[in-house]
Amino acid sequence: MSETINTLPIDYIPASQALTNDIILVTGAGDGIGRVAALTYASHGATVILLGRTLAKLEAVYDDIENTGGPQPAIYPMNFEGATEKEYTDLCNALQSEFGGLSGILHNASELGDRMPIRDYANDTWARIMQVNANAPFMLTKALLPLLHSSPTGHASVIFTGSSVARQGRAYWGAYAASKAAQENLMQTLADELDGTSVRSNSINPGATRTAMRASAYPAEDPQTIKTPEQIMPLYLYLMDKKSIAINGQLFNAQ
Numbered sequence: 055m056s057e058t059i060n061t062l063p064i065d066y067i068p069a070s071q072a073l074t075n076d077i078i079l080v081t082g083a084g085d086g087i088g089r090v091a092a093l094t095y096a097s098h099g100a101t102v103i104l105l106g107r108t109l110a111k112l113e114a115v116y117d118d119i120e121n122t123g124g125p126q127p128a129i130y131p132m133n134f135e136g137a138t139e140k141e142y143t144d145l146c147n148a149l150q151s152e153f154g155g156l157s158g159i160l161h162n163a164s165e166l167g168d169r170m171p172i173r174d175y176a177n178d179t180w181a182r183i184m185q186v187n188a189n190a191p192f193m194l195t196k197a198l199l200p201l202l203h204s205s206p207t208g209h210a211s212v213i214f215t216g217s218s219v220a221r222q223g224r225a226y227w228g229a230y231a232a233s234k235a236a237q238e239n240l241m242q243t244l245a246d247e248l249d250g251t252s253v254r255s256n257s258i259n260p261g262a263t264r265t266a267m268r269a270s271a272y273p274a275e276d277p278q279t280i281k282t283p284e285q286i287m288p289l290y291l292y293l294m295d296k297k298s299i300a301i302n303g304q305l306f307n308a309q
């Protein structure tokens with residue numbers, strides 16, 4: 055793993071329509087950070103594909119984007135837990151016929167799994183968390199790579215989502231920590247393979263952020279003491295913006 059952890063350039067100010075003509079797929083777009091990222095990308099001009107497992111949540115985000123005058127989004131319900139290779143191919147074909155190409159993927163969907171010692175960690179929980187948090191981003195990226203190379207803007211950005219426990223494992227974080235380490239390592243492998251192409255790949259560690267997942271991991275914490283998803287959006291915008299076109303293979307902290 056690289057020792058260098060990057061943060062948002064201090065002089066970055068997104069143009070109001072920085073993502074015009076961008077087509078961006080956001081996973082886990084129905085809630086938490088993914089929901090706010092989808093709204094943020096749309097408010098900067100992107101057409102957003104809302105992927106997640108709970109249709110009602112995706113529909114609510116769709117309505118929010120339409121009501122605020124963003125480009126018409128698309129909804130793609132998908133549960134990563136049992137998704138097969140054919141489902142990823144079907145997704146690629148659907149996006150190909152609807153949009154012709156893709157300029158970004160935000161790999162955001164994840165599950166926390168159990169917080170318990172390895173000696174007690176259930177094998178099936180381990181397998182499920184690795185499937186959703188590590189295998190799904192691999193299969194999704196692999197399936198959609200041809201579309202990223204046909205981006206309507208001529209360049210594309212893949213953002214993976216790490217965690218502080220990805221960079222240093224911690225007691226009781228089990229499969230979640232291992233899956234996040236796998237995701238950041240996949241980001242680096244992909245970035246190395248994409249070096250010199252029009253597609254770049256980086257990862258964001260959001261840091262403590264006020265969402266349902268955070269509340270579930272830290273039930274005693276006062277949510278008012280931590281940042282909202284809205285407050286960490288500048289980095290999410292920067293890595294989709296063409297201003298970050300030369301950035302590839304880097305680990306970022308949003309806080």
Ligand SMILES: NC(=O)c1ccc[n+]([C@@H]2O[C@H](COP(=O)([O-])OP(=O)(O)OC[C@H]3O[C@@H](n4cnc5c(N)ncnc54)[C@H](OP(=O)(O)O)[C@@H]3O)[C@@H](O)[C@H]2O)c1
Pocket residue numbers: 081082083084085086087088105106107108111132133134135161162163164165186215216217218259260261262263264265266267268
């Ligand atoms: N919040 C933090 O403090 C924090 C810190 C470090 C890293 N992160 C990372 O940031 C990302 C967003 O986290 P968050 O806090 O916003 O979490 P969240 O509020 O729990 O949202 C996670 C999203 O992922 C979706 N998802 C979960 N399992 C899925 C599956 N099997 N198939 C498809 N979609 C699935 C959820 O769908 P449903 O809405 O249908 O449940 C939800 O929309 C995650 O990768 C997380 O690991 C968060």
